[in-house]
Amino acid sequence: NTASNDGGGIYVSSFGQLLDSVILDSNYAINGGGAFIKGAIFSIQNQTKIKANKAEKAGGGLNLKNCYFTMKDSAIIADNSTDTNFAAAI
Numbered sequence: 001n002t003a004s005n006d007g008g009g010i011y012v013s014s015f016g017q018l019l020d021s022v023i024l025d026s027n028y029a030i031n032g033g034g035a036f037i038k039g040a041i042f043s044i045q046n047q048t049k050i051k052a053n054k055a056e057k058a059g060g061g062l063n064l065k066n067c068y069f070t071m072k073d074s075a076i077i078a079d080n081s082t083d084t085n086f087a088a089a090i
Contacts, residue, residue: 003029006063007036008053018044024061027053032063033080039066045073052079058086 001008008027010016016037018024022044024034033053042064044050050061060080062069071077077089 001027003027003036005029006031006038008033008055010035010037012037012040012042014040016040016042018048020046020048022048024048024050025052028055030056032059033082034059034061036063037065037067037069041068043070043072044075045071046075047073048075050075050077050080054080055082057084058082059090060088062090063087064090 008029009024027033033055034050060082061077080088082088
């Protein structure tokens with residue numbers, strides 16, 4: 001998936017949860033290649049994989065703005081990138 005601004009795979013602005021082996025792979029956006037989460041409660045767990053996503057500016061895997069974030073149960077964030085040196089993973 002490709003977004004012209006924020007959140008290549010997912011855009012969340014209130015509440016979000018990724019559970020039970022969700023895979024965000026090979027998404028692209030200006031900010032938040034895998035996901036852009038703004039003003040939200042956001043949780044990833046149960047072997048969720050966020051990998052090989054790319055952001056032009058920040059947050060190759062996840063871009064988090066003003067949110068409460070939890071990650072547990074073998075969640076994996078790997079091999080994400082940005083065109084800058086700002087937050088390739090989160």
